[in-house]
Amino acid sequence: MRSGGVITxxxxxxxxxxxxxxFLRSAQGAPRLAYWGPLLGECTPLKTLAALRDRPLGxxxxxxxxxxxxxxxxxEGFTGHPAFIGHREGRAVIVQLATVRQEVAxxxxxxxxxxxxxxxxxxxxxxxxxxxxxxxxxxxxHNTGAGPLTVDWLAAAAFESPHxxxxxxxxxxxxxxxxxxxxxxxxxxxxxxxTGRTSHHAPPFLVVGxxxxxxxxxxxxxxxxxxxxxxxxxxxxxxxGRVQIQAGELLGPGEVILQPGEAYVTPTVYLARSASxxxxxxDRLHPFVRDTILGGRLRGRPRRVHYxxxxxxxxxxxxxxxxxLADRAASVGVERFVLDDGWFRGRSGDHAALGDWxxxxxxxxxxxxxxxxxxxxxxxxxxxxxxxxxxNADSDLLRAHPDWVLGEAGRSQPLGRxxxxxxxxxxxxxxxxxxxxxxxxxxxxxxxxxxxxNRDLTxxxxxxxxxxxxxxxxxxxxxxxxxxxxxxVEIESCASGGGRADYEILRRTERIWTSDCNDxxxxxxxxxxxxxxxxxxxxxxxxxxxxxxxxxRSASLRLRVTTALVGHMGVEADLAALTAEELSDLAAGxxxxxxxRGALHAGRTVRLQHPDRGCLAQAVVxxxxxxxxxxxxxxxxxxTPAPLRLPGFEPRASWRVEPLEPPRHPRRTQRGxxxxxxxxxxxxxxxxxxxxxxxLPILRAGEIAAFLITREES
Numbered sequence: 001m002r003s004g005g006v007i008t009x010x011x012x013x014x015x016x017x018x019x020x021x022x023f024l025r026s027a028q029g030a031p032r033l034a035y036w037g038p039l040l041g042e043c044t045p046l047k048t049l050a051a052l053r054d055r056p057l058g059x060x061x062x063x064x065x066x067x068x069x070x071x072x073x074x075x076e077g078f079t080g081h082p083a084f085i086g087h088r089e090g091r092a093v094i095v096q097l098a099t100v101r102q103e104v105a106x107x108x109x110x111x112x113x114x115x116x117x118x119x120x121x122x123x124x125x126x127x128x129x130x131x132x133x134x135x136x137x138x139x140x141x142h143n144t145g146a147g148p149l150t151v152d153w154l155a156a157a158a159f160e161s162p163h164x165x166x167x168x169x170x171x172x173x174x175x176x177x178x179x180x181x182x183x184x185x186x187x188x189x190x191x192x193x194x195t196g197r198t199s200h201h202a203p204p205f206l207v208v209g210x211x212x213x214x215x216x217x218x219x220x221x222x223x224x225x226x227x228x229x230x231x232x233x234x235x236x237x238x239x240x241g242r243v244q245i246q247a248g249e250l251l252g253p254g255e256v257i258l259q260p261g262e263a264y265v266t267p268t269v270y271l272a273r274s275a276s277x278x279x280x281x282x283d284r285l286h287p288f289v290r291d292t293i294l295g296g297r298l299r300g301r302p303r304r305v306h307y308x309x310x311x312x313x314x315x316x317x318x319x320x321x322x323x324x325l326a327d328r329a330a331s332v333g334v335e336r337f338v339l340d341d342g343w344f345r346g347r348s349g350d351h352a353a354l355g356d357w358x359x360x361x362x363x364x365x366x367x368x369x370x371x372x373x374x375x376x377x378x379x380x381x382x383x384x385x386x387x388x389x390x391x392n393a394d395s396d397l398l399r400a401h402p403d404w405v406l407g408e409a410g411r412s413q414p415l416g417r418x419x420x421x422x423x424x425x426x427x428x429x430x431x432x433x434x435x436x437x438x439x440x441x442x443x444x445x446x447x448x449x450x451x452x453x454n455r456d457l458t459x460x461x462x463x464x465x466x467x468x469x470x471x472x473x474x475x476x477x478x479x480x481x482x483x484x485x486x487x488x489v490e491i492e493s494c495a496s497g498g499g500r501a502d503y504e505i506l507r508r509t510e511r512i513w514t515s516d517c518n519d520x521x522x523x524x525x526x527x528x529x530x531x532x533x534x535x536x537x538x539x540x541x542x543x544x545x546x547x548x549x550x551x552x553r554s555a556s557l558r559l560r561v562t563t564a565l566v567g568h569m570g571v572e573a574d575l576a577a578l579t580a581e582e583l584s585d586l587a588a589g590x591x592x593x594x595x596x597r598g599a600l601h602a603g604r605t606v607r608l609q610h611p612d613r614g615c616l617a618q619a620v621v622x623x624x625x626x627x628x629x630x631x632x633x634x635x636x637x638x639x640t641p642a643p644l645r646l647p648g649f650e651p652r653a654s655w656r657v658e659p660l661e662p663p664r665h666p667r668r669t670q671r672g673x674x675x676x677x678x679x680x681x682x683x684x685x686x687x688x689x690x691x692x693x694x695x696l697p698i699l700r701a702g703e704i705a706a707f708l709i710t711r712e713e714s
Contacts, residue, residue, distance in 0.1 A: 006046075010047050010050045011024035011046050015040075015106060020037065020038070026067060027064065028096060034050070038275070061239070066238055070083075072158050083153075085151075088119075088148065089148065095120050098114060110124065119147075124137070131288075133272065136269075137270075138265060138266050139155065141265075143261065148258065149257070150254060151256040152251060153251065159245040161221060164208070167180070167213075169202075170202065178529070179529050182235075188235070189234065189235045191206070191233045193250065197457075207221065208235065209277070215277050215278045215607045215608070216277045216609060227267035228475065228476075229471070252460065252466030282531065282604070282605050285534075294506065304336045305569050305570060306334065309572075310385075311545055315349055315350075316342070325575055326371075326380070330378040330379060332586050338384065338448060339384050340385040344356055345359065345396075352418065354387060355392060357436040382444070383448030384450070385452060386452070388422075389453055390419045393420060411459065413459040416458075423462050449489060450492045476504070476508065493512050498515050498530070501514070501530070520555050520631075521553065537567075537601035542564055542569075543570070543586065545577070556702065559631065562660075565589065566600065569597075599623065599625045600620045605620055606619045615631070615633075615699065616630070632699035632700065633702075641698060643694060644694045646709075649709075652685060653712075654684070655685070658709075659706070660708055
């Protein structure tokens with residue numbers, strides 16, 4: 001063992017982010033997590049902790065009880081869902097692991113476990129981030145036997161939870177990140193995704209916490225499997241009452257067959273603990289994403305205001321009209337003009353031409369250069385929409401290469417938007433796609449790619465074997481190669497909106513398109529849940545048209561602008577349809593974003609709880625400035641709104657509160673109003689903000705209040 005960690009005969013301890021994790025040795029098999037909580041004292045004996053974790057055995061169980069370790073195995077007497085399931089050409093593999101080697105440092109550990117008779121070895125890797133206390137865990141399985149080993153399931157980790165309240169996330173297209181509460185009874189709750197992307201309906205995120213945990217209260221543990229393909233999350237109540245949580249890649253039949261000496265490694269699962277509810281989890285996860293997942297590359301870089309053409313022109317591209325849109329976008333302060341779908345050869349709708357990545361000669365007789373040059377002359381970057389992993393059945397690409405479709409030859413498969421998935425596991429397909437994209441980026445001064453994926457994987461088969469795992473790795477490889485060739489190009493992860501939102505895709509992108517829905521009412525819900533795991537600077541948030549494309553609901557410009565203000569702001573509406581007053585108000589909102597983005601994109605996101613459940617409030621807390629918003633997404637249940645309490649401000653410091661454009665009401669709705677609601681500022685202490693709160697104006701459904709709070713010098 002390396003020195004540096006707290007290691008005894010009983011186990012080892014990792015410290016980071018103000019927390020300690022203690023893993024105790026098991027009689028056989030992997031270590032078990034015995035403690036995850038506040039930092040332990042230097043002299044805390046692990047022997048005492050081991051004694052505290054002893055459990056009595058009840059009747060009807062094996063003599064040794066349930067061996068719930070970090071990698072529990074059926075062969076060790078574990079009757080819950082095992083961490084490894086496999087076979088050798090149909091013959092059962094009974095796994096009984098023994099520790100071969102263990103290396104522990106102050107914040108990391110690797111444990112090699114092996115069963116010589118079964119020909120199976122597992123390497124468990126644990127890395128605890130010193131600043132945030134976020135734990136990264138993965139497991140590698142080696143085939144040390146004489147014949148092939150089929151891996152049916154391998155959990156990245158099996159976390160023993162002290163709690164049973166679950167928060168999972170569901171949803172659908174245009175309604176992503178829908179939180180769902182469960183109390184785990186007996187048996188299993190399983191969330192599986194088989195779409196070949198992280199999905200809209202079952203994204204790989206989960207929170208488990210003490211009963212009634214909320215945004216501000218209760219111990220809670222977050223779990224995220226960083227993988228852009230199929231996955232499985234499970235929570236299980238064992239018969240002895242304990243709760244285990246597992247996460248791993250969902251493998252198809254025969255998808256991973258290891259020949260002697262080969263290995264398979266799981267995606268990384270990230271876990272974090274909070275003593276103060278969901279906001280405490282964000283306090284750990286956001287800086288971890290900024291510094292570790294993103295590698296600090298967005299720190300100090302202003303997130304440029306986007307204009308996206310989709311909801312202005314759809315497929316109807318006309319160079320003169322697009323130049324006019326660019327002129328208007330620049331006039332309101334936009335910094336990046338993104339040309340969405342419809343620009344390439346033969347693209348008049350979503351039924352044809354996908355895969356033919358050159359400018360349509362009818363729409364762009366001189367290619368994209370005149371538009372790119374016009375946009376850049378206005379002082380904006382130029383961005384472009386692509387969907388490289390797909391091709392329409394009606395495309396020159398598939399007419400030339402029908403065998404490039406992912407699937408089994410000779411079998412028909414359902415289309416999605418008239419398109420198929422391309423088989424990126426094949427070198428010639430990857431090379432063909434890279435060549436097209438590389439040529440496009442080399443020929444034009446393109447600063448940004450909106451990388452979309454609008455179709456689930458259905459026949460995910462290549463060379464007769466399940467291929468989702470290889471396809472996902474090939475997507476990563478294609479993006480990595482393009483980034484290496486064009487390091488200045490930023491990439492947005494989009495999959496029909498938020499269908500590919502995870503930490504692994506974010507390692508190689510700079511933005512996630514949160515949802516195809518620009519309705520600000522829906523966006524308030526979507527962005528709130530998304531913000532648990534992701535910081536605001538990667539959350540694509542656009543000001544859409546007055547009537548939302550996806551819901552047909554109308555909303556005020558003020559609600560649309562303020563909702564987009566708290567993310568990476570953009571505009572996605574026909575600017576030619578806006579009045580002069582609306583353009584002026586939009587420009588003012590863009591200016592406000594530019595003024596605040598330095599604070600917002602380095603600050604804390606705090607989701608606030610208002611007594612009215614239809615009032616969604618949050619604060620983005622910067623070092624000197626804080627933006628507070630309260631959106632009324634439903635008709636209020638009471639006539640007069642309760643104050644909005646704001647915890648977390650230094651109690652004795654003075655803070656200046658300024659309302660931002662208070663709503664204007666007819667007298668019959670609000671007769672008189674609180675001081676702040678009339679547009680006047682106020683200086684208060686942090687203690688009063690926490691215990692008394694801010695008086696809100698009367699907000700009708702679809703209205704929003706916003707406040708800017710600035711620390712005053714003493």
